[in-house]
Amino acid sequence: MPDQNSIPHRIQTLTERLHYLNYQYYQNDVSEIPDQEFDQLLAELQALEKAHPELTLPNSPTQRVGGTVTKQFPTALHKYPMLSLGNTYSEADLRDFDERVRKGLEGAEVAYVCEMKFDGVAMSLTYEHGQLTQGVTRGDGTRGDVVTSNVRTIKNLPLRLREAGPPQPPEFEVRGEIFLPLPVFEDLNREREQNGEALLANPRNAASGTLKLQDSAVVAARRLRFFAYSFLSPERxxxxxxxxxLEALKAWGLPVSDTWRRCTSLAEVLDFIHHWEKKRFELPVATDGIVVKVDDFQQQEVLGFTAKSPRWAIAYKYPAEAGRTRLNEIQYQVGRTGAVTPVAMLTPVALAGTVVKRASVHNANQIAALDLRLGDMVFVEKGGEIIPKITGVDLTARPEGSQPIQYPTACPACGTALVRPEGEAHFRCPNDTACPPQLKARLEHYVSRKALNIDGLGAETVARFFELGLVRTPADIYDLNAEKLTGLERLGEKSIQNLLSGIEASKQVSFDRVLFGLGIRYVGETVAEKLAAHYRSIDAMLAATAPELAAVPEVGGVIAESLAAWGAHASNRELVARLRAAGVQLALTGEAPQAVSDRLAGLTFVLSGVFEQHSREELQQLITQNGGKITGSISKKLSYLVAGDKMGPAKREKATELKVPIISETDLLAMIPAPGEPTDAADALEAAAPTAPEPETFAAPARPAGQGEQASLF
Incomplete structure (x- = not known):
């Protein structure tokens, strides 16, 4: 076994931990630890690598800018790399930064611009002749996802610039931050809580997740906003x-936060930081620090860049807001899927501009890790997390004789013995047919805006009808009539008429939304759309085996097993039968998409990596339209692995081991007939190359002379 205290082992451990945290943050929008703790881990790894450069691993997270592309959208190279900023929590580090800047400028006078560090998603926008033509996420700093259609829904972002202020170059980039205003974020979490969905930890997660949605109408409803913070142009x-x-961008109609200030000394910089330390909580947007930049573009050029960040800018991050208060009780809430979530009830404490009475403790693992006990004085942090969380215990104040909290073994709502599926952190109540909170939450989900959207039947009314025993399953909704509703408090004749009209109208809601509304575990909006498009009816879907379900694009094994288990339950089969009898749409209407050819008949494909000419979804559609099948795993039965840029090494190794042919996107397209070509499968195998080229490596283009590159803040 390796020496657990050795430097190589510590470097390996830190590398794996940071890669995991980066993946959770950038791909799953989950912040597992506070920013400051992440930065400390990264700083420790940097120090070890500096002292022992020969031990630096090739894939070290210190060599990367940040995240990756999502593979859900087309990608584009950044003309100017979107770099990260060095950051600090120390005023002493700011003084060192100022000394380095002045030394690099050989004592010349220097002015800084200080800006709020908004907690959102970095975005690069291209304007041509005053028109917005492209929006690209930061991605991995070299290339990002093209999300132009989603960006166009942002109300305060001009699609056409004003002809005011200084002349505009024919083409230029604007860098900025897309964010979710705090009031909108709070509304969204209230809606998720009513639907029994997990609450979003912070507005950045919500903004990032929103930009990944495929439906721009849903993006528009989220009310995202934008602040510009940088200008880039090839013109000197x-x-x-x-x-x-910044003044020019504002004159052209772009939203620029009016919180920035030009400072002529470090003392003014520190004054700005101190001014906003508490005042930032009055803003309707989440912030976690201040960005300090050398103002003069020629001075920025003199100072230049390191491999990852500019030497002329730094981010000062405020320490997470923390408080100390007493833990009085743990309440256990049962969600729509049966997950039992503990919530700490606290003595009220002022924190980050609000009074905190509750805090998240996530699951049984965290309770055990913190060794929480009732009556403990606990430390609560908010920081970037809008939902407060307990981070530690003041052991010096622990009451004598206190006992560790025992997680319940039975459901707090129905008394059923809890289970903990292998590999999961949450205990769950398996009584999904009779546990009241689960039933009520599933009803609220079924009538919600994104599902059946039944007018007049909101979460409050559903809860009331549930308590009265009028509805327990979605099918019961269609048994409601004027006779059952007449005489109920706060329901007049017109309200009853509107409600029944809304229920009748819900029978025309499309199958994919009905499938989403059923609340099957892991089946979100996108998966429901994919399943509906693939099977076209609930009967065909329920007849499929778990392996067949797993082969549907974007489904996979975990979702497939959940679907198969749901369909095997007699109560769910009965629910489907009652919904069908009520007239609910359980199949797609209209003609199924016509096959283009049978050129790929009998062939199965796995797609991995990021592709140049088409999105992954487009390639999947081309394969199925030409008779091929998509699967998610590599086996001896697989026909081809289609390799894109940045494909994971594990899939390549497994395909090579099993002698599965590896082809490129170009090879795949060559197997598909062009318009006018024969559409039989005879020549399909000959069209594919035996191996794919190595994924392309992209070099970051040089920064245009005379213009300072704004590094991404996140």
């Missing part, structure tokens, strides 16, 4: 300074 000397560029 458009502006002399960053502050001049």
């Amino acid at each position: 000397n458009v502006f002399p300074s960053h502050s001049a560029a």
Whole structure:
């Protein structure tokens, strides 16, 4: 066994931990630890690598800018790399930064621009002749996802610029932050709580997840907003300074936060930081620090860049807001899927501009890890997390004789013995046919806006009808009539008429939304759309085996097993029968998409990586339209592995081991007939190359002379 205290082992451990946290943050929008703790881990790894460069691993997270592309959208190379910023929590580090800047400028006078560090998603926007033409996420700093259609829904972002202020270059980029205003975030979490869905930890997660949605109408409903913080152009000397560029962007109609300030000394910088330390909580947007940049663009060029970040900018991050208060009780809430979530009830404490009475403790693992006990004085943090969480216990104040909290073994709502599926952190109540909170939450989900959207039947009314015993399953909704509803408090004749009209109208809601509304575990909006498009009816879907379900694009094994288990339950089969009898749409109407050819008949494909000419979804559609099948796993029966850029090494190794042919996107397209070509399968195998080229490596283009590159803040 390796020496657990050795430097190589520590470097390996830190590398794996940071890669995991990066994946959770950028791909799953989950912040598992506070930013400061992440930065400390990264700093420790950097220090070890600096002292022992020969031990630096090739895939070290210190060599990367940040996240990755999502593989859900087309991708584009950044003309100018979107770098990360060095950051600090220390005023002493700011003084060191100022000394380095002045030394690099050989004592010349220097001014800084200080800006709020908004907690959102970095975005690069391209304007051509005053028109917005492209929006690209930061991605991995070299390339990002093209989300132009989603960006166009942002109300405060101009699609056409004003002809005011200084002349506009024919083409330029605007860098900025897309964010979710705090009031909108709170509304969204209230809706998720009513639907029995997990609450979003912070607005950044919500903004990032929103930009990944495929339906721009849903994106528009989320009410995202944008602040610009940088200008980039291939033309030299458009502006002399960053502050001049910000003024021009505002004149052209772009939203620029009015919280920035030009400072002529470090003392003014520190004054700005101190001013906003508490005042930032009055803003309707989440912030976690201040970005400090050298103002003069020529001075920025003199100072230049390191491999990852500019030498002319730094981010000062405020320490997470923390408080100390007493843990009085743990309440256990049962969600729509049966997950039992503990919530800490606290003595009220002022924290980050609000009074905190409750805090998240996530699951039994965290209770055990913190060794929480009733009566403990606990430390509560907010920081970037809008939902407060307990981070530690003041053991010096622990009451004598206190006992560790015993997680319940039975459901707090129905008394059923809890289970903990292998590999999961949450205990669950398996009584999904009779546990009241689960039944009520599933009803609320069924009538919610994204599902059946039944007018007049909101979460409050559903809860009331449930308590009265009028409805327990979605099918019961269609048994409601005027006779059952007449005489109920707060329900007049017109309200009853509107409600019944809304129920009748819900019978025309499309099958994919009905499938989503059924609340099957792991079946969200996107998966429901894929299943509906693939099977076209609930009967065909329920007749499929778990392996067959897993082969549907974007489904996979876990979702497939959940679907198969749901369909095997007699109560769910009865529910489907009653919904059908009520007239609910359980199949797609209209003609199924016509096959283009049978050129790929009998062939199965796995797609992995990021593709140049088509999105993964487009390639999946091309394969199925030409008779092929998609699967998610590599086996001896697989016909081809289609390799894109940045394909994971594990799939390549397994395919090579099993002698599965590896082909490129170009090879795949060559197997599909062009318009006018014969559409039989005879020549399909000959069209594929035996192996794919190595994924392409993209070099970051040089920064345009005379313009300061704004590094991404996140």
